[in-house]
Amino acid sequence: QSALTQPPSASGSPGQSVTISCTGTSNDLGSYNYVSWYQQRPGKAPKLMIYEVTKRPSGVPDRFSGSKSGNTASLTVSGLQAEDEADYYCSSYAGSGDFCVFGGGTKLTVL
Amino acid sequence: QVQLVESGGGVVQPGRSLRLSCGDSGFTFSRYAMHWVRQAPGRGLEWVAFISYDGSDKWYADSVKGRFTISRDNSKNTLYLQMNSLRIEDTAFYYCTRETNAFDIWGQGTMVTVSS
Numbered sequence: 001q002s003a004l005t006q007p008p009s010a011s012g013s014p015g016q017s018v019t020i021s022c023t024g025t026s027n028d029l030g031s032y033n034y035v036s037w038y039q040q041r042p043g044k045a046p047k048l049m050i051y052e053v054t055k056r057p058s059g060v061p062d063r064f065s066g067s068k069s070g071n072t073a074s075l076t077v078s079g080l081q082a083e084d085e086a087d088y089y090c091s092s093y094a095g096s097g098d099f100c101v102f103g104g105g106t107k108l109t110v111l
Numbered sequence: 112q113v114q115l116v117e118s119g120g121g122v123v124q125p126g127r128s129l130r131l132s133c134g135d136s137g138f139t140f141s142r143y144a145m146h147w148v149r150q151a152p153g154r155g156l157e158w159v160a161f162i163s164y165d166g167s168d169k170w171y172a173d174s175v176k177g178r179f180t181i182s183r184d185n186s187k188n189t190l191y192l193q194m195n196s197l198r199i200e201d202t203a204f205y206y207c208t209r210e211t212n213a214f215d216i217w218g219q220g221t222m223v224t225v226s227s
Contacts, residue, residue: 036213051213089156099170100158
C-alpha cells in the first residue's frame with residue numbers, strides 16, 4: 001500500500017481539463033511544500049512535471065499545473081492532448097525516516 | 112547532454128548479492144544528492160535510498176534497511192547500490208535519480224530479477 005493515495009485512473013477528451021488528486025497526511029504532504037509530480041509513459045523512465053507543489057521545469061508545457069490544500073495535492077492538465085496519456089505519480093518529502101513517499105499512480109486516458 | 116546510465120542488473124537467486132552502478136554525463140555529479148528508486152513490474156514507484164552530495168548522509172527505506180548500501184565515488188562520478196540478502200520482492204526496475212528538491216534527472220533503469 002502506497003503512502004500517498006491517488007485515484008487509479010482518470011480520463012478526459014482532447015481539449016478538456018482533468019485533475020488528479022494525491023492525498024497524504026500531516027506527517028508528509030501536509031507538512032512540506034516538496035510535492036512533485038512525474039509522468040511515466042510505458043517502458044520509459046519517469047519524467048518530472050511539477051516540483052515544489054506548483055513549479056514547472058523548463059520544457060514542461062504550461063498546460064500542467066499543481067496545487068496543494070492541507071493534506072491533498074492536485075495535478076491539473078488543461079487542454080488535454082493525446083500525448084498526455086501516461087501514468088502520473090505524486091511524491092512528497094516525508095522527513096526523517098522515509099525521506100520520500102510516492103502515490104500509487106494514476107493512469108490518465110485521453111478518450 | 113545531462114543523463115544517468117544504470118548498469119549491473121540481472122537475474123540472481125534469493126539470498127545472493129548484486130551491485131548496481133549509475134554513471135553521469137553532463138553535470139557536476141559531486142554537487143548533487145542522489146537516490147535510488149525502484150518499480151516492481153506493473154507496480155508503482157518506491158523510494159529506496161538517498162545519499163548526500165558528499166556521501167556523509169544516507170537514508171534507506173525500511174524495506175531494504177540493513178540489506179542495501181548506497182555509496183558514491185565522486186572521483187569517478189558514479190553512484191552505487193550494493194544489494195545483499197536479496198528477496199523475491201526486490202524484483203524491480205531500479206532507477207538512479209538526481210535530486211534538486213525533486214527527482215529531476217532519471218536514468219533508463221536496470222532490471223533486477225530475484226528468482227530461484
